Amino acid sequence: MDFESAKLRVEQLVEQLNIHNYNYYVLDKPVISDYEFDVLLKELSDLENQYPQLLMSHSPTQRVGGDIIKSFVQVKHKSPMLSLANTYSEEELKDFDNRIRKLLPNLDFDYVCELKYDGVAIGLTYVNGELQQAVTRGDGIQGDDVTANVRTIKSIPLKLKGDYPDEFEIRGEIILPHAGFEKMNAERLEMGEDAFANPRNAASGSLKMQDSKEVARRPLDCFLYFLLGDNLPFSSHYENLIKAREWGFKIPNYIVKCNRIEEVFDFINFWDEARKDLPFDIDGIVIKVNDYHLWQELGFTAKSPRWAISYKFKAERVATTLLSVDFQVGRTGAVTPVANLKPVQLAGTVVKRASLHNSDFISNMDIRLGDTVFVEKGGEIIPKIVGVDESKRGNEMFPFSFIENCPECGSKLFRKDGEAAYYCLNENECPPQIKGKLHHFIHRKAMNIDSLGEGKIEVLFDNKLVKSIADLYDLDYQNLIGLEKTLISDEGKSKTISFRQKTVENILKGIDASKNIGFERLLFALGIRFVGETVAKKLAFHYKNIDNLMMATYDDLITVDEIGDKIAESLLAHFKEAKNIEIIERLKTKALQFEMPENTGANLSNKLQGASFVVSGVFEKYSRDEIKKLIELNGGKNVGSISSKTNYVLAGDKMGPEKRNKAEELNIPIITEADFIAMIGE
Numbered sequence: 143m144d145f146e147s148a149k150l151r152v153e154q155l156v157e158q159l160n161i162h163n164y165n166y167y168v169l170d171k172p173v174i175s176d177y178e179f180d181v182l183l184k185e186l187s188d189l190e191n192q193y194p195q196l197l198m199s200h201s202p203t204q205r206v207g208g209d210i211i212k213s214f215v216q217v218k219h220k221s222p223m224l225s226l227a228n229t230y231s232e233e234e235l236k237d238f239d240n241r242i243r244k245l246l247p248n249l250d251f252d253y254v255c256e257l258k259y260d261g262v263a264i265g266l267t268y269v270n271g272e273l274q275q276a277v278t279r280g281d282g283i284q285g286d287d288v289t290a291n292v293r294t295i296k297s298i299p300l301k302l303k304g305d306y307p308d309e310f311e312i313r314g315e316i317i318l319p320h321a322g323f324e325k326m327n328a329e330r331l332e333m334g335e336d337a338f339a340n341p342r343n344a345a346s347g348s349l350k351m352q353d354s355k356e357v358a359r360r361p362l363d364c365f366l367y368f369l370l371g372d373n374l375p376f377s378s379h380y381e382n383l384i385k386a387r388e389w390g391f392k393i394p395n396y397i398v399k400c401n402r403i404e405e406v407f408d409f410i411n412f413w414d415e416a417r418k419d420l421p422f423d424i425d426g427i428v429i430k431v432n433d434y435h436l437w438q439e440l441g442f443t444a445k446s447p448r449w450a451i452s453y454k455f456k457a458e459r460v461a462t463t464l465l466s467v468d469f470q471v472g473r474t475g476a477v478t479p480v481a482n483l484k485p486v487q488l489a490g491t492v493v494k495r496a497s498l499h500n501s502d503f504i505s506n507m508d509i510r511l512g513d514t515v516f517v518e519k520g521g522e523i524i525p526k527i528v529g530v531d532e533s534k535r536g537n538e539m540f541p542f543s544f545i546e547n548c549p550e551c552g553s554k555l556f557r558k559d560g561e562a563a564y565y566c567l568n569e570n571e572c573p574p575q576i577k578g579k580l581h582h583f584i585h586r587k588a589m590n591i592d593s594l595g596e597g598k599i600e601v602l603f604d605n606k607l608v609k610s611i612a613d614l615y616d617l618d619y620q621n622l623i624g625l626e627k628t629l630i631s632d633e634g635k636s637k638t639i640s641f642r643q644k645t646v647e648n649i650l651k652g653i654d655a656s657k658n659i660g661f662e663r664l665l666f667a668l669g670i671r672f673v674g675e676t677v678a679k680k681l682a683f684h685y686k687n688i689d690n691l692m693m694a695t696y697d698d699l700i701t702v703d704e705i706g707d708k709i710a711e712s713l714l715a716h717f718k719e720a721k722n723i724e725i726i727e728r729l730k731t732k733a734l735q736f737e738m739p740e741n742t743g744a745n746l747s748n749k750l751q752g753a754s755f756v757v758s759g760v761f762e763k764y765s766r767d768e769i770k771k772l773i774e775l776n777g778g779k780n781v782g783s784i785s786s787k788t789n790y791v792l793a794g795d796k797m798g799p800e801k802r803n804k805a806e807e808l809n810i811p812i813i814t815e816a817d818f819i820a821m822i823g824e
């Protein structure tokens with residue numbers, strides 16, 4: 143396709159696809175299938191690859207993320223992001239209404255009632271209809287610039303439609319709906335990671351991730367509830383919100399204008415019940431005076447506006463009997479006490495089990511078997527015990543003690559300094575820990591052996607075929623064919639896993655293919671505590687092979703970018719264990735990739751040929767190791783200290799004053815990361 147036709151087609155596709163995104167993510171009413179959408183998106187992406195100059199910042203292909211944010215830049219809010227005064231009582235809400243009526247005598251005015259979305263506050267600035275910046279609340283005065291991450295949220299328009307003001311800010315809440323939250327937690331558990339306690343924590347954690355590609359995978363959503371700007375179309379809140387809906391924002395339908403406080407109470411009472419059926423969490427109702435002129439008259443206290451208040455719902459709480467306590471061992475070896483309760487109805491479900499947190503909680507609360515306990519379901523998925531009704535305590539109720547040995551493998555439990563949890567340290571012999579390691583190893587982001595998912599690890603473990611990740615590479619057809627297991631889910635459904643010919647062939651193929659997975663992912667797959675994906679990458683990049691890493695001392699490890707105390711100690715402890723060394727040695731004999739590929743000579747360019755660099759400080763776009771690698775890949779040389787032979791000092795944040803003085807003394811150019819990027823033409 144020639145350039146002119148491509149330009150027309152790209153414009154058409156961007157517009158069409160943005161409308162489909164809007165239909166799907168904002169209106170929840172898709173008009174084409176996912177497949178049809180993907181075909182159009184692929185066509186657009188191909189054209190953009192062919193003609194990069196046609197790439198527009200609001201193109202839907204730009205929603206997938208890709209920017210890595212090393213540390214978020216702090217941005218001052220144009221106007222402070224205030225919080226709201228809270229109340230839990232109808233009385234106080236009546237006082238709020240009376241106070242306003244006293245300040246505005248003889249005035250007829252409206253309130254706007256909205257849901258109080260339980261997520262993370264965000265301020266979005268639009269200039270000439272394009273999303274320019276997204277900033278978190280932070281301390282209310284300044285927050286983090288999370289624009290790259292927010293651009294991946296599909297319900298947030300990158301470009302507006304209609305008659306929007308030239309420049310304005312819109313504030314709202316980034317939330318994670320229940321369905322997405324449950325899916326995400328299931329994945330985390332499968333990876334041996336801790337589950338998020340509630341959707342709010344998950345949304346907030348997602349927004350602060352460094353890799354926007356990963357944020358793009360999280361099913362975040364955003365409801366907008368507040369506009370700021372000099373040229374807003376109306377002088378009232380409700381009307382502006384309804385207008386903003388026309389510009390493409392997700393303004394929920396659950397907002398009403400009320401004239402009397404009684405109507406506000408009706409709204410509250412309705413949602414106190416109906417919130418149980420919402421697909422996302424709310425924790426109350428926000429009541430705002432509608433007219434902006436009245437906002438001016440009512441003004442602010444130090445922390446919050448006088449023209450608004452939030453009415454918070456009480457967490458639902460019931461009393462029931464504590465029958466017994468189980469101790470569960472997680473994949474990290476942490477032992478959690480779980481209460482078995484006399485079944486009781488709570489927030490629409492029957493609760494039989496609840497978390498007892500840890501041993502300190504049990505002793506501080508003096509919880510005893512047979513006690514009447516209070517159970518609450520706040521924002522968390524797992525109900526928790528929040529107290530004991532001591533008035534119901536009889537003589538027969540005795541304190542119980544926390545177990546001393548692991549209920550799964552019998553080994554003695556330990557408590558680490560500064561941690562509330564007890565741990566089973568027998569990581570290579572304790573069944574849930576072994577299975578956890580195996581699940582982590584085969585995960586999509588690690589060795590990606592998906593043919594072993596869905597319960598097959600359990601079958602292998604039960605049949606004593608695998609006890610460590612190294613055993614996977616000893617499996618053969620004869621071991622596997624004919625194995626079978628029937629699993630019963632929590633809901634009582636049964637499912638049989640059978641290892642037939644095709645299944646076995648796929649498993650063996652998957653295991654074999656995993657031998658080509660690169661060193662950084664293999665290192666992550668080993669499941670060393672605190673060595674997540676990013677840390678594994680840094681270590682692989684720095685040490686090049688497992689032997690260098692295994693020999694590294696504490697002092698050496700902590701000089702690596704982003705490796706601190708905790709990670710260094712965890713690595714040393716891991717490589718001290720004979721069992722772990724044995725696993726690595728066995729995996730080496732199976733030809734897994736314990737080494738970064740040699741630089742094949744396929745340099746990116748010769749732009750830095752012959753130039754020597756001293757790299758110092760912290761950088762924004764790349765890590766120090768990545769910069770050093772880029773220097774090499776473009777023909778340059780890294781040197782450790784500044785001398786008269788050094789050609790450039792590449793200075794990031796926090797470069798020491800001695801280096802700067804030395805460079806100035808020797809007249810060596812000090813360049814920034816941006817200068818460097820320009821030099822290599824990235």
Ligand code: IVH
Pocket residue numbers: 224225226227256257258259260261262263279314315367368428447450452
């Ligand atoms: S209005 C000056 N409306 O609640 C008023 N806030 O405690 C600005 N929130 O920081 C806030 N739903 O994160 C407003 N419909 C809603 C809200 C809402 C949730 C959050 C927001 C704010 C906090 C206030």
